[in-house]
Amino acid sequence: AQTVTQSQPEMSVQEAETVTLSCTYDTSESDYYLFWYKQPPSRQMILVIRQEAYKQQNATENRFSVNFQKAAKSFSLKISDSQLGDAAMYFCAYNSVNRDDKIIFGKGTRLHILP
Amino acid sequence: DTGVSQDPRHKITKRGQNVTFRCDPISEHNRLYWYRQTLGQGPEFLTYFQNEAQLEKSRLLSDRFSAERPKGSFSTLEIQRTEQGDSAMYLCASSSYRSQETQYFGPGTRLLVL
Numbered sequence: 432a433q434t435v436t437q438s439q440p441e442m443s444v445q446e447a448e449t450v451t452l453s454c455t456y457d458t459s460e461s462d463y464y465l466f467w468y469k470q471p472p473s474r475q476m477i478l479v480i481r482q483e484a485y486k487q488q489n490a491t492e493n494r495f496s497v498n499f500q501k502a503a504k505s506f507s508l509k510i511s512d513s514q515l516g517d518a519a520m521y522f523c524a525y526n527s528v529n530r531d532d533k534i535i536f537g538k539g540t541r542l543h544i545l546p
Numbered sequence: 547d548t549g550v551s552q553d554p555r556h557k558i559t560k561r562g563q564n565v566t567f568r569c570d571p572i573s574e575h576n577r578l579y580w581y582r583q584t585l586g587q588g589p590e591f592l593t594y595f596q597n598e599a600q601l602e603k604s605r606l607l608s609d610r611f612s613a614e615r616p617k618g619s620f621s622t623l624e625i626q627r628t629e630q631g632d633s634a635m636y637l638c639a640s641s642s643y644r645s646q647e648t649q650y651f652g653p654g655t656r657l658l659v660l
Contacts, residue, residue, distance in 0.1 A: 435588075464647045464648070466648070468651075474653070475549075475651060475652065475653045475654070476589075476637065476651035476654075477651075478648065478650065481648060522588050522589075524588075526647045526648075526649075528647065533579065533591035533594065533602070533604075534579075534589075534591070534639075534649055535591075536588030536589050536590075537588055538586070538587055538588050539586075539587075539588050
């Protein structure tokens with residue numbers, strides 16, 4: 432069974448600085464999708480970024496980028512120029528290509544932005 | 547294009563009562579998913595529909611839980627004889643046939659069972 436592990440329950444970063452959130456996963460499949468979702472306090476879960484495993488190029492969305500290391504089964508999220516609005520719980524998530532029926536989430540990393 | 551909506555946003559009930567939640571997916575999204583999220587955890591899959599057909603149910607979905615998606619549009623999740631352990635956030639998500647693997651989430655329904 433696939434698993435997703437986020438080893439950092441909480442992190443803090445100074446406003447305007449860069450922070451990296453870690454994620455590892457376990458799967459025997461060769462093709463899959465990885466995601467980072469953001470869940471602000473008492474607000475809706477929002478898709479931040481998506482990576483297809485067959486693509487070697489790391490995905491980028493404005494200030495958000497990933498470091499996808501397929502062999503190491505690692506998928507970290509880098510947030511550049513951190514803003515107060517980035518404060519949230521961040522979930523790393525996995526979805527199979529062959530069984531695209533459910534997303535498997537990590538336990539999340541709570542990110543604090545220090546003014 | 548409106549996002550996924552859920553109703554109610556909050557529900558407080560007494561143990562043993564039945565509750566029903568509604569989810570309206572993004573229009574034209576053919577897949578609809580239900581997840582449960584407890585405090586400090588990531589969401590856990592409960593069940594999903596493709597159009598009106600319920601294709602998979604998690605072992606988390608006990609006999610007290612039932613979900614429907616009549617006509618392949620909105621969905622309802624009913625919990626019968628609620629227990630305190632059912633207290634959680636219930637999230638709904640939907641995805642398009644063009645990009646099935648990417649799910650968009652609603653705001654959730656927070657259930658508290660007293």
